[in-house]
Amino acid sequence: MALIMSAAASMLIGLNAGLTRLAVPAPVDSVELGTRHGPIMVFGFMGSLIALERAQALRNPLAYLAPALMSLGALALAIGPSPRLGHILLIDGTLAFTVVVFLLWRRAPVTLVAVQVLAAVLAALAAAFLFNHEVPAVIGLLTAFLVITITAERAELAQLSMGPSATRVPVVVAAGMSLGAVGSLADSEIGARILGATLLLTCGWLLRDDISRRFIRLDGQRRFLGAALLMGTLWLAVAGCVWLARGTGDAAYDTGIHAVFLGFGMSMIMAHAPIIFPTVLSRPLPYRPVMWAPLGMLHVGMVARVVGDLLHLTPLHQTGGIMTVLSMLLFGATAAYSAARG
Numbered sequence: 001m002a003l004i005m006s007a008a009a010s011m012l013i014g015l016n017a018g019l020t021r022l023a024v025p026a027p028v029d030s031v032e033l034g035t036r037h038g039p040i041m042v043f044g045f046m047g048s049l050i051a052l053e054r055a056q057a058l059r060n061p062l063a064y065l066a067p068a069l070m071s072l073g074a075l076a077l078a079i080g081p082s083p084r085l086g087h088i089l090l091i092d093g094t095l096a097f098t099v100v101v102f103l104l105w106r107r108a109p110v111t112l113v114a115v116q117v118l119a120a121v122l123a124a125l126a127a128a129f130l131f132n133h134e135v136p137a138v139i140g141l142l143t144a145f146l147v148i149t150i151t152a153e154r155a156e157l158a159q160l161s162m163g164p165s166a167t168r169v170p171v172v173v174a175a176g177m178s179l180g181a182v183g184s185l186a187d188s189e190i191g192a193r194i195l196g197a198t199l200l201l202t203c204g205w206l207l208r209d210d211i212s213r214r215f216i217r218l219d220g221q222r223r224f225l226g227a228a229l230l231m232g233t234l235w236l237a238v239a240g241c242v243w244l245a246r247g248t249g250d251a252a253y254d255t256g257i258h259a260v261f262l263g264f265g266m267s268m269i270m271a272h273a274p275i276i277f278p279t280v281l282s283r284p285l286p287y288r289p290v291m292w293a294p295l296g297m298l299h300v301g302m303v304a305r306v307v308g309d310l311l312h313l314t315p316l317h318q319t320g321g322i323m324t325v326l327s328m329l330l331f332g333a334t335a336a337y338s339a340a341r342g
Contacts, residue, residue, distance in 0.1 A: 003052050003064065004281065006071035008332060010044025011138030013078045015325045017041075022321040036077045036086075037245075038135040038257075041144050043090050044074020047123065050149055051097045053085060054104060054116075056279055063100045069093030073127075087131045094124035097266035111167045112152045114175040120149035122181055129185070136253065140184030140191050143260050146178035147236070150268050151202055154210060155228075157275075162209045169205045189247040192256070193281075196244030199260070203236040221274060224295070231299050235263025238306065251309045262324055263302045266331075270295050273335055279327055285339045294331035297323055 019026035048067040055063035073089030080086050098120040105113040122160035126141035151173055155166040176198030178268025184191025207213065214234060215226025239259035246252035274287040308317025 001281070003048065003067050003071065006075065007045055007048045007067070009053070010040055010048065010071055010074040010078075011328065011332070013075070014041035014045055015328060017078070018321065018325060022318050024318050024322060035135070037128060038139075038142070039086075039090065040074045040078055041225055042146070042261065043070050043093070043123075043127065044077075045212065046146065046261070046269070047094070047097070048074070048216070049269070050102065051093070052280055053276055054097070054100050058104055058107075060103075063103075066093055066096035066100050069096055084131075087127070090130070091124065094120065094127040098124050112156050112170060114153045115148055115170050118174050118178060118210060119145045119152070122148070122178065136188075136248075137185065139253075139257055140181035140188075140195055143195060143257070144181035146265050147199065147202060148174045148177050150265065151206070151325040154206065154268075158209075158211055161211055165205060169202075169209075173202050173205070176201065192243040192248045192252075196240045196242070196256075199236045199240030200241075200244065201323045203233055203240060206233045206236075211268055217250050224287060224291060225271050225275075228267050228295055231295075232264045232267030232271065235267070235302065237257040238263065242310075251312070254311045255306050258302065258305060258324075262298070266298060266324075266328065267295070270298070270331055274329075274338075277335065277339070281339060283339055284342050285335060286342070288334070288338050288341075290334050291331075291338070294334060297327035297330060 013033075014037055016026050016028050017030075017033045017040060020029060020034035021037055022032060048070040051067035051070055052064070056068060061108050067091050070093035073086050073091075073093050075086075076089055077083055077086030085308055099118065101113070101117045102119045105117050115298050122141050123145040126138040126145065129138045129141065148170070155162060155170050159166040176194065180191050180194030180198055182191075183194055206229075210233070212226045212229035212231060215222045216230055216340045217223075218226065236259070239256040242252045242259070243256045270291070273291075301320045303320070304323060305320030308314065308320055
C-alpha cells in the first residue's frame with residue numbers, strides 16, 4: 001500500500017506540474033516544478049505502477065526496490081534539495097526494474113517478456129540521459145518504453161484471441177520503437193517519423209486483433225474495457241499521424257506526447273484497473289459504472305487539448321488540459337471508492 005501511495009503522490013505532484021505548464025492556476029505555482037512534469041509522471045506514476053505489477057509477478061521482496069526507487073526519484077525531483085539525487089534514484093530504479101523483468105524472462109523465456117526487457121533497458125537509458133539532458137531529448141525513449149511495455153502486456157492478456165500476431169507483431173513494434181527512440185537521440189526529426197510510423201502500425205494491429213471492437217458491443221465491465229482499449233488505441237494513431245507528418249514542432253511535440261502518455265497510457269491504466277489493481281492492492285477493485293466518468297472526461301479533454309494545440313487556440317488547449325487533470329483525480333477517487341466498497 002505504501003508503494004501505491006507514493007505512486008499516487010507522484011501523480012498529484014505531476015498533475016500540479018502539468019497545470020503550471022498550462023499556465024493556469026495550480027496549488028503550487030512553480031515554473032521549475034513544471035519542467036520536471038514529464039519524468040515525475042512517467043517514472044514516478046506510470047513507471048512505478050508497472051514496476052510494482054512486475055515485482056508482484058516475480059514474488060521476490062527485493063523486486064519492490066524498483067518501484068520504490070522510481071517513486072522516490074520522482075519525489076526527490078519534485079521536492080528534494082537537489083535534482084541530482086532524483087536523477088540518481090531514477091537511474092537506480094530503472095536499472096532495478098530491468099533486473100526484475102530480466103529475471104521474469106529467465107523464469108519464462110518467451111518473446112513477450114523479452115520485449116519487455118528491451119523496454120526496461122530503454123527506460124534506464126532515458127533515466128541516464130536525463131541526468132545531463134532536457135526532457136525533449138528523451139521523449140522517444142520514454143515513448144518506446146511505455147508503448148512496448150503496454151502492447152506486450154496486452155498481447156499477454158489477449159494471446160488466445162490475437163492468435164499468432166500476439167508474439168510476432170510485438171517484436172516488430174519493439175524494433176521500430178527502439179530504432180525511432182535511439183535515432184531520435186541523433187536526429188529528433190528522423191526519430192519522430194520512425195516512431196510515428198511504428199505507432200500507426202501498432203494502432204492498426206491492435207484495432208484488428210485486440211478485443212476492443214468485440215467487447216464494446218457487450219455490456220458492463222466488458223464494454224468499459226473495450227471502450228477504454230479502443231479509445232486509447234486511436235490516440236496512438238493521432239500521435240503517429242502528427243509525428244509522421246510534422247515531426248517535433250511545438251504543437252506536434254505537445255500533441256504527440258500527450259496522445260501517447262495520456263490518451264493511450266492513461267486509458268490503458270483505466271481499462272486494466274479492475275483486472276490488475278486487485279493483484280497490486282491485494283484486495284478487490286470491482287468495476288462500477290461510475291468509472292465511465294473519468295474515462296469520458298479524459299478523452300473529451302484530450303480532444304479539446306489536441307484541437308487547441310493544432311489550431312493554436314490557447315484557451316481550448318488549457319481547458320482540455322484541465323479536464324485531463326480532473327479526469328485523473330476522478331479516476332483515483334473512483335478507484336479508491338470501488339476498492340473500499342469491495
